[in-house]
Amino acid sequence: MTAKKPLDRPDWWMDLPDAVDSRHYLGVRDSIAAHIHNGNLAEGACLPSERQLQTGTGAARGTIRAALFQLEAEGLIYRKERSGWYVSPPPIVYDPTRWEGFMSYVAAQGRTPKTELLDARTIAATAELAVVFGVDMGAPLYEIRRRRYIDDRAVLVETIHVDPRLTPSLLEHDLSQSLTQVLRSHYSIAVVRNRIEMAPCALTQDEAVALRLKSGLPGLLVKRISYDAQGRVVEYDLEYWRHDALKISVDIRVGN
Amino acid sequence: MTAKKPLDRPDWWMDLPDAVDSRHYLGVRDSIAAHIHNGNLAEGACLPSERQLQTGTGAARGTIRAALFQLEAEGLIYRKERSGWYVSPPPIVYDPTRWEGFMSYVAAQGRTPKTELLDARTIAATAELAVVFGVDMGAPLYEIRRRRYIDDRAVLVETIHVDPRLTPSLLEHDLSQSLTQVLRSHYSIAVVRNRIEMAPCALTQDEAVALRLKSGLPGLLVKRISYDAQGRVVEYDLEYWRHDALKISVDIRVGN
DNA sequence: AAGTGGTCTAGACCACGCC
DNA sequence: GCGTGGTCTAGACCACTTT
Incomplete structure (x- = not known):
């Protein structure tokens, strides 16, 4: 039963330092940023898809995207058109x-x-x-x-x-x-x-x-x-x- | 009858080089950018409010905002929290x-x-x-x-x-x-x-x-x-x- | 063909600046 | 207290990448 769950977030996703309100885009941002910093999301890694990131949070896709744009502006992640979001390498x-x-x-x-x-x-x-x-x-x-x-x-x-x-x-x-x-x-x-x-x-x-x-x-x-x-x-x-x-x-x- | 029309865009708003599709955010962007470059919107000037910018275009507010964010990232405009959007001075x-x-x-x-x-x-x-x-x-x-x-x-x-x-x-x-x-x-x-x-x-x-x-x-x-x-x-x-x-x-x- | 991001609509409520 | 931007929801369809 360890089959792939293509529409869910990865298993480690909930290992957060928690205490973030993931209904708000800054909360989502912090949560993703935490996964980057603690190494769950390595340099160059592909993030779960926007729809996957929604699951369980009750957040609309727009909220998730606001968080992703935020991280993009900060330089932590980048996107490949219509392919996905990735963790940025160091400058x-x-x-x-x-x-x-x-x-x-x-x-x-x-x-x-x-x-x-x-x-x-x-x-x-x-x-x-x-x-x-x-x-x-x-x-x-x-x-x-x-x-x-x-x-x-x-x-x-x-x-x-x-x-x-x-x-x-x-x-x-x-x-x-x-x-x-x-x-x-x-x-x-x-x-x-x-x-x-x-x-x-x-x-x-x-x-x-x-x-x-x-x-x-x-x-x-x-x-x-x-x-x-x-x-x-x-x-x-x-x-x-x-x-x-x-x-x-x-x-x-x-x-x- | 030249009374203020607080919910409309300014009179000069339609003097564009037109040919932009203002239902799309890049069209809205181009139209605002054009007003900045041709001087309708001077350096430091306050833009019409987001809801005013919608009038007549049939665009949702989200679309207008996407255009504003775009211009902000480009450095052409900036915002004062909950006050409005303004034309950026030169760097x-x-x-x-x-x-x-x-x-x-x-x-x-x-x-x-x-x-x-x-x-x-x-x-x-x-x-x-x-x-x-x-x-x-x-x-x-x-x-x-x-x-x-x-x-x-x-x-x-x-x-x-x-x-x-x-x-x-x-x-x-x-x-x-x-x-x-x-x-x-x-x-x-x-x-x-x-x-x-x-x-x-x-x-x-x-x-x-x-x-x-x-x-x-x-x-x-x-x-x-x-x-x-x-x-x-x-x-x-x-x-x-x-x-x-x-x-x-x-x-x-x-x-x- | 399936899945992804890209875009858009049409509402809603809130917190704050400004008068 | 009114108007502003700030945030959010819950859909929808499209264009593209990927397999």
């Missing part, structure tokens, strides 16, 4: 002052980075790009779109623009590896200055689809412009991150 | 590598900073604090709680810890001003190094109340440890920001 720590690329700093934290090339082509500079690169509108630029993973979970999509005058035939190289690497080894270009901006944003259609997220979910936009020793723009990168995948850490000496 | 730009305090960088961006002292006292070091300051557990530390405003909107609450051995009688000074300033002018302490961490978080009861927000809303946690020339911890600061009030910008030269 990667990003230090904008250290200039190593994604591949190195993810690996340095014991995680597994992966890059997937989505698209690489030559485009005509838009007004905005023309300003950034100091070229005429319509001038040719390389545009590279990539998706990057940590431990096989897609965490960001990026669009990189590069000036072909600095890096002729760039697109012929392997772009699913560290671009920093390619620039250094094939073009002897070293980045000496970075301008970085980060702000919360909403993921639009394109990014959301690429990350397999629901369009409109909050994300983090990281904009980076890299310059070489001559002050030329080497790389203009727009990264759209899942909001729960990144944590910023900076260690700086104050000039003075 | 302040924070550059962790420049070491001026809150008062200076807010003012430098043409906004009006304000600091309010909530509490200042001597406490016994907890285990965590003892590690940070390299003192014994139970050793005395100053604890300062402040709330800070931009243009009269509360944007963060912070808890600062300071070692009294470095700054004896600190609590007797005016703590509603720049602490950086006080440390420099009264104790000749200069910060030469900062360690900063930032991560999304949920605002707990205390912080939420202090910011007049709903408990559990997403926020941004900024943790800062400042060191003097001798490597001593000068200040340990935990700041809880409204998630929409801050944007990060860094400009760095790469050492090498």
Whole structure:
């Protein structure tokens, strides 16, 4: 009689520190959070379905969902569209002052980075790009779109623009590896200055689809412009991150 | 007959670029967003009430709210508990590598900073604090709680810890001003190094109340440890920001 | 085909801000 | 005391993922 009970919550579900009112969404939230913290729900694990979570609580599905949204905003869980809710892995720590690329700093934290090339082509500079690169509108630029993973979970999509005058035939190289690497080894270009901006944003259609997220979910936009020793723009990168995948850490000496 | 129509939306409401399906929450979202961008809803303005937004659309209140939550996550609007929804002011730009305090960088961006002292006292070091300051557990530390405003909107609450051995009688000074300033002018302490961490978080009861927000809303946690020339911890600061009030910008030269 | 989340409706009552 | 948002119920149907 230990047969599967597909429509019930798992057996351990009631092992809570109890004392939470699971008719209220914050109570439901606390109860799920407790299961995450005590290890019943491990990192990456799939939560019981929303309808399963209802059973026994007398709560409406809307109440359960309110709790799940809450946990999502806190970064504890995330969802795969129409598949389920999962426990979030810990965020990667990003230090904008250290200039190593994604591949190195993810690996340095014991995680597994992966890059997937989505698209690489030559485009005509838009007004905005023309300003950034100091070229005429319509001038040719390389545009590279990539998706990057940590431990096989897609965490960001990026669009990189590069000036072909600095890096002729760039697109012929392997772009699913560290671009920093390619620039250094094939073009002897070293980045000496970075301008970085980060702000919360909403993921639009394109990014959301690429990350397999629901369009409109909050994300983090990281904009980076890299310059070489001559002050030329080497790389203009727009990264759209899942909001729960990144944590910023900076260690700086104050000039003075 | 231009009397107030308290249960209707404002007259300009229908001047949309239309073509949005306002029975769906993303349509409602787009329509409100359009009003914000075209200036019908100015910065700081109060939106029509949820029930007013329903009128004429045939949408349920839940649908309207879904749209409002969406805009909130994107940082376009915020709410005051049980008072209403408001258009967010632009975020302040924070550059962790420049070491001026809150008062200076807010003012430098043409906004009006304000600091309010909530509490200042001597406490016994907890285990965590003892590690940070390299003192014994139970050793005395100053604890300062402040709330800070931009243009009269509360944007963060912070808890600062300071070692009294470095700054004896600190609590007797005016703590509603720049602490950086006080440390420099009264104790000749200069910060030469900062360690900063930032991560999304949920605002707990205390912080939420202090910011007049709903408990559990997403926020941004900024943790800062400042060191003097001798490597001593000068200040340990935990700041809880409204998630929409801050944007990060860094400009760095790469050492090498 | 079954199960999941995604969305929506149409009510209801409550706690609190504001006047 | 009125209006606001805050919460909740109890359905329903859809679009997609998964098996």
